[in-house]
Amino acid sequence: MSVLVFTENWDGKFKKSSFELASYATKVAEMLGTTATAVSIGNVDDSELKSLGNYGVKKVMCVKNDSLNVHDSQTYTKVIAEAAQKEGAKVIIIANNNTGKALAPRLSVRLKAAIGSGVNKLPLSVNPFVVVKRAYSGNAYAQVALKSDIKIITLAQNSFELIETPNDAAVEAFAPSIDASMVKTQLKDVQKQSGKILITDAEIVVSGGRGMKSADNWAPLSELANLLGAATACSRPVSDEGWRPHDEHTGQTGKIIAPNLYIAIGISGATQHIAGVSSSKFIVAINSDKDAPIFEAAQYGIVGDAAKVLPQLVEAVKELKGK
Amino acid sequence: MKILVCISNVPDTTTKVKFTDNNTKFDANGVQWVINPWDELALTRALELKDNAANGITAVSVIHVGNASSEPTIRKALAIGADDAYRVNAEPTDAYNVAGQISEIVKSEKFDIVFCGIESSDFNGSTVGSMVAEFLDYPSVSAVSGLNIENGQTVITREIDGGKEVVSVPAPFVAIVQKGIAKEPRIAAMRGIMQARTKAIKVSEPVAIDSLTEIVTFELPQPRAKCKMVDAENPKQLIELLMNEAKVI
Numbered sequence: 001m002s003v004l005v006f007t008e009n010w011d012g013k014f015k016k017s018s019f020e021l022a023s024y025a026t027k028v029a030e031m032l033g034t035t036a037t038a039v040s041i042g043n044v045d046d047s048e049l050k051s052l053g054n055y056g057v058k059k060v061m062c063v064k065n066d067s068l069n070v071h072d073s074q075t076y077t078k079v080i081a082e083a084a085q086k087e088g089a090k091v092i093i094i095a096n097n098n099t100g101k102a103l104a105p106r107l108s109v110r111l112k113a114a115i116g117s118g119v120n121k122l123p124l125s126v127n128p129f130v131v132v133k134r135a136y137s138g139n140a141y142a143q144v145a146l147k148s149d150i151k152i153i154t155l156a157q158n159s160f161e162l163i164e165t166p167n168d169a170a171v172e173a174f175a176p177s178i179d180a181s182m183v184k185t186q187l188k189d190v191q192k193q194s195g196k197i198l199i200t201d202a203e204i205v206v207s208g209g210r211g212m213k214s215a216d217n218w219a220p221l222s223e224l225a226n227l228l229g230a231a232t233a234c235s236r237p238v239s240d241e242g243w244r245p246h247d248e249h250t251g252q253t254g255k256i257i258a259p260n261l262y263i264a265i266g267i268s269g270a271t272q273h274i275a276g277v278s279s280s281k282f283i284v285a286i287n288s289d290k291d292a293p294i295f296e297a298a299q300y301g302i303v304g305d306a307a308k309v310l311p312q313l314v315e316a317v318k319e320l321k322g323k
Numbered sequence: 324m325k326i327l328v329c330i331s332n333v334p335d336t337t338t339k340v341k342f343t344d345n346n347t348k349f350d351a352n353g354v355q356w357v358i359n360p361w362d363e364l365a366l367t368r369a370l371e372l373k374d375n376a377a378n379g380i381t382a383v384s385v386i387h388v389g390n391a392s393s394e395p396t397i398r399k400a401l402a403i404g405a406d407d408a409y410r411v412n413a414e415p416t417d418a419y420n421v422a423g424q425i426s427e428i429v430k431s432e433k434f435d436i437v438f439c440g441i442e443s444s445d446f447n448g449s450t451v452g453s454m455v456a457e458f459l460d461y462p463s464v465s466a467v468s469g470l471n472i473e474n475g476q477t478v479i480t481r482e483i484d485g486g487k488e489v490v491s492v493p494a495p496f497v498a499i500v501q502k503g504i505a506k507e508p509r510i511a512a513m514r515g516i517m518q519a520r521t522k523a524i525k526v527s528e529p530v531a532i533d534s535l536t537e538i539v540t541f542e543l544p545q546p547r548a549k550c551k552m553v554d555a556e557n558p559k560q561l562i563e564l565l566m567n568e569a570k571v572i
Binding site: 106113139143144145154198247261281299300315319 | 337340349449475534542551552
């Protein structure tokens, strides 16, 4: 018996979210009186694999197979299911990101394992096994009992802290019984932006809404984001107007995020927008309308015009943070 | 080719969420029910594909697992333009059960493309689409923001961290779609509403499939502390609070 955690890599490297998963898996394993094993797919070198041990993982199963260079949900699912069976895993933990959302439900059916998705804290109990997940688009939480023998948890990003429990993780090669003929996904093209902080990874997000008035007014917002090491985001009307690219849209139908700090500038705070950002640890609202609903979701607010307030915030950060 | 769009019946997204029965049931009193927003976009894209005869789409059907009270939502999908509908007459218990019911219909009716929205706005599980694919052993593509048919082959755009990938998979397959798949949801016209009255909703009884999860209780989020206001004449104070009080920058 063990807890299995799937740690995705990006060009051979893990991210903070991978170590959050490892920390979480280690804690769940402690609750069950067992240990955590990670499974990694792709070309990741041994020192990177071993770094998972810093967060309590005892063993890393490493799968290197060229058939897996294209992300094919069906084949990836087979690999993780085999790893789970080999380990006798009772709980499987995966990130609640695009990859996790593609794999966890397939694994659920393959292993007849109940799934708790978008979980943001440790299970409330392990017998019965009860997890807490987001429901009604952030307007509620649900306590869900997972009733099957094997359980799957997808962990919401930035919802669990890193816990260092250093140990020397054993790295083992694992060769699942898959071959190229199983891979049905054909990759035709990849378009990647580089150098941009991803909204879903960012600990601080600076976001602009209709109150920014025009696409031409974004420079001070971007500057503030740069100074804070933040990602930039926007509300739906802004991306619909084409002022900002669609991948910056945060909200119920766009990206759902949970940074440490979300700064909403000129965003009134429609229910659908709040649904996408309500898990942020702190929300700052800057809006010219003192009755805007965003102030109900925020901890800090300024009633004022974005065009006037933003440049002063930029100056204040430069002065106080010494940049 | 035949397309099936999976439809979830959800409270209007502006609903004030409340619970009854000791916080174990959603309080549906006075709630307006709608097609789940992502499913509505999926239906729109399916109909757009059918509009172009060169794509060879012969029918767009919708499926819903739920009791008779959800028929107005199904009729709305028919009014928007779906050709016919399937309803599995069961109270949806959990994603595993719902996906199992849908797979049975896909198996017997032989659809080539199954569309599912990325999540339902009520339970936010993001699970049914990929579960259907695994029940049927079909390929699935997630985070789909574009789907076209070129020379009989489906060309799919999916979102990855910091970019996009263009992929193709052979039919039959499941596409789990999100923002970008269609610009605006298609709205029912008067003619569509009239036609919808005579379109078929094929009702079937559920097959025996386990539920693997159970809701213990719902909780409402803790109300946030009252917003601390900073004078617009002194924004510097905000940065100081974020540094020294919240300690987030």
